[in-house]
Amino acid sequence: MAKKSNISISVIRRLPRYLRYLNDLDKQGVTRISSGELSSLMGLTASQIRQDLNCFGEFGQQGYGYNVELLKNAILSILGADRAEKLIIIGYGNLGKAIARNMDFENKGFELIAVFDSDPSKIGTNAKNCKVLNISELENFCHANKPVAAALCIPMEAALPIAKQLIDCGVRCFWNFSHCDIAMDMKDVLVENVHLGDSLMTLAYKLKNL
Amino acid sequence: MAKKSNISISVIRRLPRYLRYLNDLDKQGVTRISSGELSSLMGLTASQIRQDLNCFGEFGQQGYGYNVELLKNAILSILGADRAEKLIIIGYGNLGKAIARNMDFENKGFELIAVFDSDPSKIGTNAKNCKVLNISELENFCHANKPVAAALCIPMEAALPIAKQLIDCGVRCFWNFSHCDIAMDMKDVLVENVHLGDSLMTLAYKLKNL
């Protein structure tokens, strides 16, 4: 059969993790793996792995298991991580720098094309493979270069106005690190909120209830 | 009734978000709110809010709703965010710096007591309210100061050995930013994995399937 139409977000969020393990296996020279082996490696059930994968097609072979490289590439393609959607970073503080320098955009579906900041001492310097531009040039840049995604590495107060400006410039996709929820209601606007503070508090709870 | 014994992680992960909204309301001078009002503000059901809160006790009043300040403090206490557990940061690269400087540890249950790095140019400099120390001093420091938690802002290769060393020093709680899963199997060791790459790939998927 194959290809369910409505894939749940729970399944999607597991795919990048499968990918990490498959990449490791591939690097180690492992060519095939069964759902059972992978499940004990990752600490989940074989059933779940098979169910997850069968949302998208039939990638295995009875009696054999899964070909590591083939499955890896299939998941890359399912996630759209084999593409190069234009992304800009707003804010070149420590977090913006960390992301610009360390995030492997190319293997995750994006291409970093520019960074923006308002600090004169940063403007004109080199980020990863691109320049740090003045935030005042944002609109011109967007109209000329049409980025589809933006990583918001700016304080909470700045996030909503900048997001609105970006939406007007055609940006449809936000990776939001500012400590607020943005634009949950705007149609056709995608937001992935990363709330590091929420994550830390979850750890506080676990610690308290250890 | 009140106080269920086994609270699901889904409920816990919603609490910090409730807290953010309650903090905002409190700052705006709002003193009471009903589950209905809060639910439309946050984009979820009133039923879910009431169910979530009733895992921990009865914080509302029929016909009135919830007192904002009271509920805010209740959630702070449930999460253990009103404590000050000693935390260290390993790695003072851009990410370590971003977290040291911008994370509001005091309101999230922790106290940052030291940062460690191996780079001589960083050692001895001042982080937020503490020093950057030589990673070679890690064991001595831990035995003297007994941190319970560590934020791992180091590359993947370094994460596991450092985590093991820290566990031997009594650290039981990891906030892991390195691009690997650590120690899922070790008993009594808590890990909150933050996989920024996984988050970005989820965004890639959403974008592809927009």
Added chain:
DNA sequence: TAGATTGTTAATCGATTAACAATC
């Protein structure tokens, strides 16, 4: 072929939503 392991259906489990009696 026999053994292994998938794809897939059915059963279970848990989480969310709806409903309403209790009560402020």
Added chain:
DNA sequence: TAGATTGTTAATCGATTAACAATC
């Protein structure tokens, strides 16, 4: 009191796990 809104139970929905026939 009457209106509002909780706390809580029951109903629904979705996700995970188990089981097994299909098949490599």
